[in-house]
Amino acid sequence: MGLILGFIGRDRTASIKGLNFWAAATLVAGLGTLTRILLRNFTSDAVAIGAQNVCLILTAALFLAGTCEFFDRPLPRRFLWSLVVVAAAAMVVFASYEQGPIHRRIFARSVLVALYGYHAWVIHRQEKTFARYLTLGSLLMLLLLISARAVVGYLVPESDGVDSIEIMQVVYAVGFSSADVLIPICAILMTHENIRLMLEDMALRDSLTGALNRRALFQLGDSALAGCQRRGQTLSVLLLDLDHFKQINDLQGHHVGDLVLKGFADRVQGILRRPALLARYGGDEFVVVLPGTTPEDAEQVAERIRNGPVARPEVPVCHVSIGVASSVQGQHDTLAGLIQRADKGLYRAKNAGRNRIETVGA
Secondary structure: OHHHHHHHHHHHOOOOOOHHHHHHHHHHHHHHHHHHHHHOOOOOHHHHHHHHHHHHHHHHHHHHHHHHHHOOOOOOOOHHHHHHHHHHHHHHHHOOOOOHHHHHHHHHHHHHHHHHHHHHHHHHOOOOOHHHHHHHHHHHHHHHHHHHHHHHHHHOHHHOOOOOOOHHHHHHHHHHHHHHHHHHHHHHHHHHHHHHHHHHHHHHEOOOOOOEOHHHHHHHHHHHHHHHHHHOOOEEEEEEEEOOHHHHHHHHOHHHHHHHHHHHHHHHHHHOOOOOEEEEEEOOEEEEEEEOOOHHHHHHHHHHHHOOOOOOOOOOOOOEEEEEEEOOOOOOOOHHHHHHHHHHHHHHHHHOOOOOEEEEOO
16 A cells, blocks of 8 residues: 555655655554564563554554645644654653553553544545545544543453453454555545546646636536526626737737736636636636626626736736626526627727726626
């Protein structure tokens, strides 16, 4: 599992974060069991078990670090190293006195509960998908196992310990081993979901400006219009066209024109609020869809766009002409029809001197 995540990470590190942490966690989990087996042949059980506990804690921390990175909530850089140093120092201390094994178990379980508990909280705050539900369920199972093991160990001390053959210890060992496999599988599934969502988003967006493309405009815009019609709300459309854009392309080159388009799209996106949609309609034309927005409010949005600050000061200033059209309750308006009406307003704005707004009624 670790190797699979590592290979995926080599290709997707820039776009999908956290994969290397997950790969390292899987490898450390296997190393923990191997370390205990090997060390018991050369040193005391306290040292061998302590080393395994450090690996268990590091495994949980690496899984957490990977998930936080995956969801753009990175942990402090020194978190992992600080945790390893503290855990290793604690294990050394616990190996030095008679009651150390009991305190070692309390310490290790407390740290694991904290790490897996916070991990579950991070997953819980994200948008729910199958992989995230599965990950959350796996983490909750681990928390339940650790808590149950602690309670049974307190009530029946002789059953506590890695060499115990009591049923609870067997269940605990099997559960942890299963989690070492299940959590990496969850990580791979979350990565797959992320890649799928990225590809779907790329298929809906203009590669230059990041705005929606025409296909997405009509797919999402028609859906928004239908929703407004069901709720008795007005949907407004703005058709925007950059003034004298061809001159910029001709005089300064297409690379500058591309910067102007990207800067304009960024400027408009910074003004709009959900559930508004911005799409590149073609060339230097853009469409803004404003669900639940009256003609008066749509004109205010258009004015903010027309007078909005330049997103990139180094890019030439390019004014914009805007046509506005709104749906009418009781009429069977379509998005294509609204855009055609907004185009008439845009034509008026161009003929009236450009850099202005014109609204077209039904």
